[in-house]
Amino acid sequence: MINSTYKYNVGIMDYFQFRFFEKNDLEREKWVGTGYKYEFDLKTNPKHTRSILENKLEFYEVYKDFIFHPFCKLEDIKNKNSEADAVLTNKTGKMVLKDSLGQCGYDVEIVKTSDYTLESLASYMSSKGYDMAESFIQQHDHINKISSTGLNTVRMFTVINNTGGVDLIGARLRVSVNSHVDNLASGNIACPVDLNTGKINGPGIYSDITKEDVTHHPVTNVQLIGFQIPMWDKVIELTKKIALAHPENRGVGWDIAITNDGIDFIEGNHNWCKTLWQLPVKKGMKDILDKYN
Numbered sequence: 001m002i003n004s005t006y007k008y009n010v011g012i013m014d015y016f017q018f019r020f021f022e023k024n025d026l027e028r029e030k031w032v033g034t035g036y037k038y039e040f041d042l043k044t045n046p047k048h049t050r051s052i053l054e055n056k057l058e059f060y061e062v063y064k065d066f067i068f069h070p071f072c073k074l075e076d077i078k079n080k081n082s083e084a085d086a087v088l089t090n091k092t093g094k095m096v097l098k099d100s101l102g103q104c105g106y107d108v109e110i111v112k113t114s115d116y117t118l119e120s121l122a123s124y125m126s127s128k129g130y131d132m133a134e135s136f137i138q139q140h141d142h143i144n145k146i147s148s149t150g151l152n153t154v155r156m157f158t159v160i161n162n163t164g165g166v167d168l169i170g171a172r173l174r175v176s177v178n179s180h181v182d183n184l185a186s187g188n189i190a191c192p193v194d195l196n197t198g199k200i201n202g203p204g205i206y207s208d209i210t211k212e213d214v215t216h217h218p219v220t221n222v223q224l225i226g227f228q229i230p231m232w233d234k235v236i237e238l239t240k241k242i243a244l245a246h247p248e249n250r251g252v253g254w255d256i257a258i259t260n261d262g263i264d265f266i267e268g269n270h271n272w273c274k275t276l277w278q279l280p281v282k283k284g285m286k287d288i289l290d291k292y293n
Contacts, residue, residue, distance in 0.1 A: 031284030032274045040289055044159065044251030045270035053249055053270040056100040057132050066242050066265040071134035077122045087133050088113050088121065094136035097125055110136060110180050137266075140230050140258045146222045150176030153255045153266060154193070154235060157277055158243040159292055160250040166240045169288055170277050171195050173229060174255075175204060177218055184276050189214060191224050192280040198232025200224050205279050230258055238263050251292070253277075 032040075045053065052062045060067050070086035077084040087095055093114065099107035107129070116124065125133065136151075143152050157170040171193035174182040184190050189204035203213040204224050216223050229235070239254055242265060253272025257264040278285055 027284070029284075030286055031278060032286045032289060034274070036286065036289075037271075037274045040251065040293070041271050044292065045249045049246075049248040050270040052246060053252065053268045054101065056098060056102075056267055058100075059267055063242060063245060063265060063268070065245075066238065068262065068264045069135040069137050071132065074122065074125050074131045074133075077118055077125065077133065080118050084118055084133075087135055088116065088118060090135035092136040092138050095121075096134050096136055097128070097130040098132050098134070099130055100132045108181055137257045137264060138259060140260055142228075142230050143258060145220070146217050146224070146227065147176045147220060149178055149219075150180045150182050150188075151257055151266075152176055152182050153257055154229060155190075155272070155276060156235070156239045156254045156256060157272060158239060158252055158254065159289075160243065160247045161292070164247065166243045168195050168236070168239065169285075170281075171198075172276055172280055173200060173227075174276070175217065175224075184273065189218075190276050190280050191227075193229060195236075198229040198235065200227045200229075202280060202282075207275060207279075231263060234263050238265075242268070 052058050057071075057073055060071050070083070070090050072081075072083040072087050077087075090113065093112060095111055095113055095116075097109045097111060102108065109128070109130070121133070125131070139151050146152060152173060152175050155172045155174055156168065159167045159169055161167050173191045173193055174184065175189045175191060176182045177188050179186055179188055182188050184207045187206070187208065189206055191200045191204045192202040193199065194201045202225065203215050204217075205213050215225055235256060235258070239256070242254060243252060249268070249270060251270075251272070253269040253276075255266040255269070257266055
């Protein structure tokens with residue numbers, strides 16, 4: 001329980017920042033901070049190779065063997081080609097409109113396909129600054145029981161080691177709370193996942209210091225601890241494959257959707273979140289990254 005005096009003093013201070021500064025010097029040294037993570041990202045994902053992870057449209061093209069839902073560019077919609085038709089007629093009846101360079105769940109909107117023609121969609125996207133559209137992904141029925149307001153993705157953290165193999169250094173389930181996105185920065189929760197079993201093995205945490213950890217989803221009341229993520233063996237298998245597809249980017253945080261039909265990758269993050277990695281397991285893990293320097 002966080003002392004209420006702290007709550008009033010820090011307001012909605014970032015949870016990572018608060019927890020970091022309440023520790024002594026020895027404990028702080030164990031945590032990956034902003035400066036350390038910036039340097040780690042530069043080393044593992046050099047600026048001249050990371051564009052395939054920064055731009056969502058480029059990511060989809062380069063990693064198309066791992067993408068199974070329809071997507072298109074604004075130009076495709078303006079040109080009324082088959083890629084645009086596939087998005088507008090997708091079976092879910094919904095589309096996700098995005099800025100291909102957006103981060104943290106910002107610049108994302110979910111709309112009904114029935115509300116648009118290709119002409120009106122192109123006009124709307126141009127007015128909002130969106131340059132890509134994709135089919136809404138219907139998540140696995142089992143995961144949908146936790147929260148149906150947004151797509152709840154698995155974040156897998158990988159590093160290509162010095163022998164060229166893939167090290168899995170963490171897994172988190174990001175869970176939406178009355179939100180159409182699942183990002184921690186947008187007020188949602190993140191849960192630690194056992195890499196061996198695919199089960200949630202700890203409470204969900206918020207980035208907002210004023211909110212307590214949760215053992216059950218705050219809206220649906222579904223128990224989080226012990227929840228089994230479906231198709232976990234396939235998640236592990238495909239994560240290792242995608243990490244090796246372009247090993248010039250060595251350290252990546254992969255966002256993965258699990259559907260009734262299989263595994264679908266959403267994006268790879270070259271500057272994956274140190275907060276999402278460390279806070280759910282309640283410890284600093286700089287020693288893990290030190291091995292790759």
